Structure formats: C-alpha cells, structure tokens
Amino acid sequence: MSNITLEQARKVIDAGIQKSIALGVKMNITVVDAGTNLVAFNKMDDAWLGSIDIAQKKARTARFFNMDTGVIGQLSQPGASLYNIEHSNGGLITFPGGVVLKDASGTIIGAVGVSGSSVEDDHEVALACASAIA
Amino acid sequence: MSNITLEQARKVIDAGIQKSIALGVKMNITVVDAGTNLVAFNKMDDAWLGSIDIAQKKARTARFFNMDTGVIGQLSQPGASLYNIEHSNGGLITFPGGVVLKDASGTIIGAVGVSGSSVEDDHEVALACASAIA
Amino acid sequence: MSNITLEQARKVIDAGIQKSIALGVKMNITVVDAGTNLVAFNKMDDAWLGSIDIAQKKARTARFFNMDTGVIGQLSQPGASLYNIEHSNGGLITFPGGVVLKDASGTIIGAVGVSGSSVEDDHEVALACASAIA
Amino acid sequence: MSNITLEQARKVIDAGIQKSIALGVKMNITVVDAGTNLVAFNKMDDAWLGSIDIAQKKARTARFFNMDTGVIGQLSQPGASLYNIEHSNGGLITFPGGVVLKDASGTIIGAVGVSGSSVEDDHEVALACASAIA
Numbered sequence: 228m229s230n231i232t233l234e235q236a237r238k239v240i241d242a243g244i245q246k247s248i249a250l251g252v253k254m255n256i257t258v259v260d261a262g263t264n265l266v267a268f269n270k271m272d273d274a275w276l277g278s279i280d281i282a283q284k285k286a287r288t289a290r291f292f293n294m295d296t297g298v299i300g301q302l303s304q305p306g307a308s309l310y311n312i313e314h315s316n317g318g319l320i321t322f323p324g325g326v327v328l329k330d331a332s333g334t335i336i337g338a339v340g341v342s343g344s345s346v347e348d349d350h351e352v353a354l355a356c357a358s359a360i361a
Numbered sequence: 362m363s364n365i366t367l368e369q370a371r372k373v374i375d376a377g378i379q380k381s382i383a384l385g386v387k388m389n390i391t392v393v394d395a396g397t398n399l400v401a402f403n404k405m406d407d408a409w410l411g412s413i414d415i416a417q418k419k420a421r422t423a424r425f426f427n428m429d430t431g432v433i434g435q436l437s438q439p440g441a442s443l444y445n446i447e448h449s450n451g452g453l454i455t456f457p458g459g460v461v462l463k464d465a466s467g468t469i470i471g472a473v474g475v476s477g478s479s480v481e482d483d484h485e486v487a488l489a490c491a492s493a494i495a
Numbered sequence: 496m497s498n499i500t501l502e503q504a505r506k507v508i509d510a511g512i513q514k515s516i517a518l519g520v521k522m523n524i525t526v527v528d529a530g531t532n533l534v535a536f537n538k539m540d541d542a543w544l545g546s547i548d549i550a551q552k553k554a555r556t557a558r559f560f561n562m563d564t565g566v567i568g569q570l571s572q573p574g575a576s577l578y579n580i581e582h583s584n585g586g587l588i589t590f591p592g593g594v595v596l597k598d599a600s601g602t603i604i605g606a607v608g609v610s611g612s613s614v615e616d617d618h619e620v621a622l623a624c625a626s627a628i629a
Numbered sequence: 630m631s632n633i634t635l636e637q638a639r640k641v642i643d644a645g646i647q648k649s650i651a652l653g654v655k656m657n658i659t660v661v662d663a664g665t666n667l668v669a670f671n672k673m674d675d676a677w678l679g680s681i682d683i684a685q686k687k688a689r690t691a692r693f694f695n696m697d698t699g700v701i702g703q704l705s706q707p708g709a710s711l712y713n714i715e716h717s718n719g720g721l722i723t724f725p726g727g728v729v730l731k732d733a734s735g736t737i738i739g740a741v742g743v744s745g746s747s748v749e750d751d752h753e754v755a756l757a758c759a760s761a762i763a
Contacts, residue, residue, distance in 0.1 A: 232674050265681050268670040272634050276397055277425025279667050280450045305439045318448040346442045366540050396664015399547050402536040406500050413533050544665055545693025548718045573707045586716040614710045 230260045231328060231337035235360045236267040239328065239339055242359035246352045247271060247343070254343035254352055255282040258328070261336055263287045271343070278342035284318055285325030285340030285349075291316060293335060297323035297350060324349030326357050364394045365462060365471035369494045370401035373462065373473055376493035380486045381405060381477075388477035388486055389416040392462070395470055397421045405477070412476035418452055419459030419474030419483075425450060427469060431457030431484060458483030460491050498528045499596060499605035503628045504535035507596065507607055510627035514620045515539060515611070522611035522620055523550040526596070529604050531555045539611070546610035552586055553593030553608030553617075559584060561603060565591035565618060592617030594625050632662045633730060633739035637762045638669035641730065641741055644761035648754045649673060649745075656745035656754055657684040660730070663738055665689045673745070680744035686720055687727030687742030687751075693718060695737060699725030699752060726751030728759050 231239075236258040243256045253274040258267045263286075270279060288296050300321035302309040313319040323346040328337040341353040365373075370392040377390045387408040392401045397420075404413060422430050434455035436443040447453045457480040462471040475487040499507075504526040511524040521542040526535045531554075538547060556564045568589035570577040581587040591614040596605040609621040633641075638660040645658045655676040660669045665688075672681060690698045702723035704711040715721040725748040730739040743755040 233671055237671070262678075264672070264678050265670060266672045268667060269635060269639070270666075270668050275426050276664075276666055277422070277450050277453075281446070284449055300444060303445065311445075313445045313448045320449055321445060322443055367537060371537070394664070396544075396662065396666055398538075398544055398664060399536060400538045402533060403501055403505070404532070404534045410530075410532050543694050545690070545718050545721075549714070552717055568712060571713065579713075581713045581716045588717055589713060590711055 229330060229334050229336050230262070231258065231266060233266060236337070238359045239356045240267055240269045243339070243341060243352050243356040244269065244271060246355035250344070250348055250352070252344040252348050252352070254341050254349070255279050256352070256356065257282040257286040257340040259286045259290055259338050261290070263290050266337065274343045281320050281342040282324070282340040284320040285342060286338045287316070287340070288319045288321060289325035289327050289340065290335070290338035291319070293327055295323065295350070296321055296325035297346070322346045324353050326350075326353045328357055329361055331361065363464060363468045363470045364396070365392065365400055367400060370471070372493045373490045374401055374403045377473070377475060377486050377490040378403065378405060380489035384478070384482055384485070386478040386482050386486070388475050388483070389413050390486070390490065391416040391420040391474040393420045393424055393472050395424070397424050400471065408477045415454050415476040416458070416474040418454040419476060420472045421450070421474070422453045422455060423459035423461050423474065424469070424472035425453070427461055429457065429484070430455055430459035430474075431480070456480045458487050460487045462491055463495055465495065497598060497602050497604050498530070499526065499534060501534060504605070506627045507624045508535055508537045511607070511609060511620050511624040512537065512539060514623035518612070518616055518620070520612040520616050520620070522609050522617070523547050524620070524624065525550040525554040525608040527554045527558055527606050529558070531558050534605065542611045549588050549610040550592070550608040552588040553610060554606045555584070555608070556587040556589060557593035557595050557608065558603070558606035559587070561595055563591065563618070564589050564593035564608075565614070590614045592621050594618075594621045596625055597629055599629065631732060631736045631738045632664070633660065633668055635668060638739070640761045641758045642669055642671045645741070645743060645754050645758040646671065646673060648757035652746070652750055652753070654746040654750050654754070656743050656751070657681050658754070658758065659684040659688040659742040661688045661692055661740050663692070665692050668739065676745045683722050683744040684726070684742040686722040687744060688740045689718070689742070690721045690723060691727035691729050691742065692737070692740035693721070695729055697725065697752070698723055698727035698742075699748070724748045726755050728755045730759055731763055733763065
C-alpha cells in the first residue's frame, strides 16, 4: 500500500488554505492516509467548530469507498440503493467536500475532507487540495 | 474569543423560564459557551425527559455552525445540500429551538437550546433567552 | 417516586456556589433527579472544563447506588469487590464529590455531583448542597 | 477567553517536529484551543497509528484540568484521590505528553498533546512545542 507522507499532506492542506483565502472562506481541512488514519488537520481561524468533525468524516468517507463524498450522497437518498449508509463506520458525511488523493501514478494514497462553507465551495477547495500532489 | 459568563447564562435561562410560563409550556433549557462547553442547564418540572438531550444538542448545533438550528434543518432534508449532517459531532438536532447568543457588541459568546414543546414554541422561547443578554 | 423539583435543584446549586466562594474554589455542580436524569447544572466561571462531565458522572453514580461516590471508590480499588465498576453505565466517577439528595422525610429524591477542586473540597461542597434541602 | 490561532498552532507543531527529529523519534502532535476543540494535527511518517488518538486525548486532558497530563496520572493511581478519572470526558490519557499552551502574557490559549515514543520523550517534545509560542 502506498501511503501519503506528512510532507505531501502539508502541501495538500496549504493548497486548500490558499484556495480558501482566494474564495474568502474559512475551512477545516483533514488529510487521511490510505488506511483512513488521520495524517494532518488544520482549522482556519474562525472556521465553524462543527466542521472539524465533518471534515474528518468527509475524508474518511471518500477513502472508505474511493469516491467523492457527493457521489455517495446521491446513492444514500431515500429510495436509493445506499439509503442511510451514513449509519456505518461511526458516522459518514455524504455531501460534497471529500475526495480521494492520488499520487502522480494514479494510485490512491489517502483522502482529503474540507468543510466550512457551501458544499460547492467545500468541493472546490477539496479539488484544489487534491491537485497539489497529483 | 469572548465567552458567556455564568451570570449571563442564568439570565438567559430565567428569561426562557418566564417565557415558557407565559406560553404554558415546560422546557429544558441549555446554555453552552463559545467553545460549545456546557455552562448551565435547567429542566422545568414535568418537562419531557427526552428533551434534556435534545436541548443540549440544539445548543451545540447552533454554535457549531453559527446558525439557528431550524435553518440547518432546511438544508439537511433529503435531496438538499446538507442531507444527513446530523450524523456528525456525536449527533446534531436540526429543527428549531437552538440559537446563538451574542453580547451587546454582537460577538457570539455561546448558544442556547430549548426543547419541550412544539418547535415553534421552542424557537420562541430560545429567542426570548437570547434577547435577555443582547 | 418522589422527585426533586427545579426550585429545590436551584437551591442545591446556589448553596454549592456560596460554599465554593467561601472556599475560594470554582466548581461545576450537577443535580439529577431520582431517575438519574439531569435537572440543573451550573459551571462557575473558569472552573475546569473537564469537570463538567465529571460532575455529571458523580451525581449519577451517587444515585445509581445510593451511596457517596467516595464509598464506591473504596470498593472499586484493585482487589476489592467492585473492581473496575467504572466501566458500567457509560462511565462512573467513584471518587468523592457525589452524594444523594434527600427531602425532609429522608426520602432520596436525586443526587448532586460537584467537581472542580480537590476531592475533599468537592465533597465538602456537595454536603453543603445536600443540606440546602434536607 | 483568548484562543490559539492557526499560525500559532503551526509553530507549535513545527517546533515539536524539529525536536522529534533531534531526538530521533516519530511523533503524533495535536493542538487544541482553549475550548478543547481541535486546531491542528500532524502525524510524522511511520509514527504509531495508536498514538493518533492518544495525542488528541493528551491535549484535551491537559486543557480539561490545566495541568500536565503526567500530574493527573500520579493522582489517578489505585488508592490515589482521582483513581479512574480516565473514564470521564470520553476517555482521558493521563501519562506525560500533554501540556497547556500559554501566550506571552501567561494566559492559557490551548494545549498540545504528543505521543509516539517513551513518555519522557513525549513530554520533552511537548515542552518544546509549548516554548515555541510562550
């Protein structure tokens, strides 16, 4: 298993902070490794306190299923195939803001979770994070 | 970060109890500080036992996102952007009855959560609580 | 089952706060009813954050077994009869600071838990709390 | 209540990483704010996975009681006054490696928790962390 390094995780977070500043938003940003274990976290000043946990759950959710969290959220709606999957794994967050992290060869080495604004902003920052090491 | 004092928290609760008596309802009222830590709680006699926990979750939910809990509940419906956000932070309550508490300068210093009647009554009592120190 | 009223619970807490001021300590004080449900809580300004939960666990522990928490703590030592009872009921606290609350007739109507200083101070404040309604 | 900033938290972590490199150890380092909420975390490459949670519990434990975690551990031994306090607050860690963080004026603005080596090393790194912003 290839795994993200702390050096890479810090690049991921710094890219997310720069993007957040550009968007004028305050984010919580979590990086987990390929085993869903926490590698790095930063809470921007005055970011929502409730987003600390959400950012972590988004990162783990993305790596749990190797999908953008928003994709899982479409499948977890009432009547859809994964309805209420959020009850698993100590609680998932299935709206946008969590994406997997890949190295230059395309291997998944972890995931990032971003929370602190609209889900559109959260997802945009998460993509900026992921592109920092791709 | 400014934080609510116990003296302020007791004024918040007393205002809520007076409003509850005026409405003829029995409430559980929780005050948390700016860091979401519990500062004060009162359960009116014969208020619902299940509302003890709900009042606390409402208060924390309001401060977690600096919004009225009912606003989050609109965003967490099936198909909406924050669907199932309630799985985060050890459990959120996202119907009305939780509001942030601000000091006279407008700084958020905590939040109040009220539970024990209809969500309309809960919210009305929470607003009475908040106005006691604004 | 006779149960403590909010009016009584507030007297209990106010007596504890007065005693704490006299001792020069800052306490978290919890009152639970005869069913171990939370009735009232106050955190004195600058009291330890970690004592919020401990005060609640002390109050419930005292009522769970109708004993001073310190008595249970003697029985839960290594080699003693109730070793590691703290693992039950979502976590007990078994050092001094929790005592049952009785009405004038001697009936147990709830319990109080106090945390924020030495266990000797915690227990002394808890006794002051209990005497306020005995 | 004054609260640590992300800029300060990153200085704290960087100082801890430098000290860890000097000692030849691999640490998990957590910074929480004055309200015990997570601000920043870094896991050095190949640091123990089980220390991710321990570092966080150490940081919170230090702020919960405004003491070095090791001091609490002396008081929580069998027969001592705070025996089994670890059952509170969702689980404490009471051996060395957690210390409060103060600003230049001496105000507590958060805490740091370090885990990944002997408790002596953990504590030494935590002190290096704390001195970065004192």
